[in-house]
Amino acid sequence: MSDKQTSSTQPREDKRAIRVTSLGGGHGLFNTLRAARKVSDYVSAVVTVADDGGSSGRMRRELGEVPPGDLRMALAALSRDNERGMLWEKTLQHRFGGNGALKGHAVGNILITGLSQVMGSLTAALDELAALLGVKGRVIPVCDEPLDLEAEVTGLEEDPREVVAVRGQVAVATTIGQVRRVKIFPHNPQPTPEALEAIEHADLVTLGPGSWFSSVIPHILMPAVVEALNNSSAPKVLVMNLVAEPGEMAGMSMEHHIHMVNQHAKDLLIDVVVVDLTTMQGASERRHFERAASALGARVIYRDVREDDGRGRFSDRHMPDKMATVFQEILDTPIEDLPAHLS
Template identity: 40%
Template sequence: MYTGILPIVPSAAKLPTLNTGAKVAALGGGHGLAASLSALRLVTGNVTAVVTVADDGGSSGRLREELGVLPPGDLRMALSALCDDTDWGRTWRDVMQHRFTSREGVTGSLDNHALGNLLIVTLWELLGDPVAGLRWAGALLGARGEVLPMASVPLTIEGLVKVPGLPGRLIRGQSLLAKAGEVEEVRLLPVDAPACTEAVTAIQDADWVVLGPGSWYTSVLPHLLLPQMREALCTTKAKRLLTMNLDVNDAEADGMNAADHLHVISRYAPEFNVDVVLADPSSIGDVGEFTQAAAMIGAEVVFGKVGSSGGNAVHDPLRLAAAYRDIFGGH
């Protein structure tokens, strides 16, 4: 079993060609999931992204409200992260990520819409099946893996935000909750929403389940709040890897340290055990406290330099890929 600190892989270095053969289900949403997928695509040819569908802001929120569809934005980002590393794949990735901007003085109906969001919704309307639509979009990009929604219906996140000296303030909606301040309690609506059948199957059939990084309450935790998804995560025979954030003090986690993040997981899903927690040592204040918190969820801690060298709280795909490769091979 591999333990200890993983080697540093320079950003400019090429990762040795190594397909681990691991069947991986990667869970999360937004930029965090895109970071893990950008790394996983380098070390396995069999990755399935399971994406939160609670976004209600920006282009996704408008399409969700106007058309009653799943919010496509995080799904689009996951597809783009898995795109084939060829001129074809990179071009279609840029097409998917392109946003329209109205000319000055004009408020246009397409303003701030991502073309990929419109393309995905078009496929959904033509095919009548969100999973089939995402598979067609993935084929267009040459995606190295599959992208699936976490649930088959749009979800809403509702939470209490801490107010000093006062009862918590109730905030409804992912876009508001993510920037409202320190979150105390959170739940998904509808509480009995059905999980995507294909996503549940991917978790059950995986060799590894990778959860995180990402906004803890609005991208990571929701997978453990959806009853069918939580059951799949707790009963799968796959090994479970939790990837910690580089910035443990974003808006919704204000005042929390890395150990607190693990306590949140334990509090909401005490039956959920983790095999490995991957953390960059620069984001961990008290190593002893963090290691103890990891042990409470059954996890071994592996420290590795997985952040970019630019000083920003951004995961470096090559470094993260090297960490995943070593963990998959050593456990």
């Protein structure tokens, strides 16, 4: 148990003193960051850099740059919560139309890549944009070089047991086969020092939700990231998806998601796994899931984190307000005292 968790059972009401670091990418990270900034005035996003599709993929291929799309989304999520911030968020996410070379490119992708070239540093460019947007915190690439994702996939050949290598994030995310394991290239890439520092200085660290093999697991394929997570005294929180991702995780149970984390990072220790109440209602299913989570050293808690319209209809996205409530609960309560269910 971390010193930060056992030192006090009193709620921490001053969010200016809290630092949250969230690892991930894409829409899952976007919603997590929106939740995190409700409990903290200093949120750091440690972002995957393996995208090879769309605008990001084009910039990566044509310019040899780190794909900026997930970084752009993190900046948009952390933009200040006022009229000016909303204007910048909308601008970052805006995509050019028409039929020319700019078609499909996001404005934020061009800003990040152009400023990175001018300043000679992607991290410095992201810090400059964060200052422009009024972000209190940082957006940090997990690595300074583009990563390639490769998956071992079965079910693609006549013999369904035959293993086929599928390379590239888009190809992995959309495969109709079953992903058995993923790798990243180059071998043993070095995380940015800023990413490791953000984990070290955090009061709360989150991983997930998101595309499991594309946005979540790539972080823990870096031994230095796993070591930083295990050395951190902050509670480490794994947020489960609401549904299995189409393609890469289709048909996989939530228990299998946990097995995949353990398989790819056997030394990783997690403190809390957050599961939405609606995703796992059977007692037997929960027992199997909790047994799998125990291999990570984790306590499982079931909470309402699903987006709803206030009229009983749910979406397949996490609701930032609800997640923020759970994050605050974890910050305020020693891990061993967290109830599995709220009465």
